[in-house]
Amino acid sequence: ELKVEQNPLFLSMQEGKNYTIYCNYSTTSDRLYWYRQDPGKSLESLFVLLSNGAVKQEGRLMASLDTKARLSTLHITAAVHDLSATYFCADSGSNYQLIWGAGTKLIIKP
């Protein structure tokens, strides 16, 4: 069964702290995607990771991909309230569709 598991599913943290969201996938894919969804909004593409060892950074968010471990991470540095959202990872392991994780709801308290 193709699956993508995110951990944790819910995270409440204080501003200024660092944390990591983990995304494990079951296929041999070398492409992994991260999306952000604000409450009541659509999904917005954050990062596209296209090969083993790929690292992408934007502001306080950094995503990486380890295809050997079938693991991607989304690291948050010195969190700020504006980063509160639900974060999804998706794997392109199927031949036509993305396999989605359940999402990690991140709440950052001032």
Next chain:
Amino acid sequence: DARVTQTPRDKVTEMGQEVTMRCQPILGHNTVFWYRQTMMQGLELLAYFRNRAPLDDSGMPKDRFSAEMPDATLATLKIQPSEPRDSAVYFCASGKTSGTEQFFGPGTRLTVL
């Protein structure tokens, strides 16, 4: 600025009524997806098109849901008859090719009373 568009943005209807949702994918994208999102079930894939041909609609209740792409600029999702359990946000997404980054529309929030 190329975007996926969806209409209507909000729809409130009564049980038993027909609902049609429309999506305009990004020009040049050859894959179109319909998703449904609820608090309980999360994000579910309903149907998928490539080059306007339906390739997978296994996630869709066949007795009441139908999805079509009458042309490259329009995808439709129809529910007939609608039921309260169909209340959800329906997203359309498009992509350049299979298995690549998907770009989501703003969604249609459907409420069936």
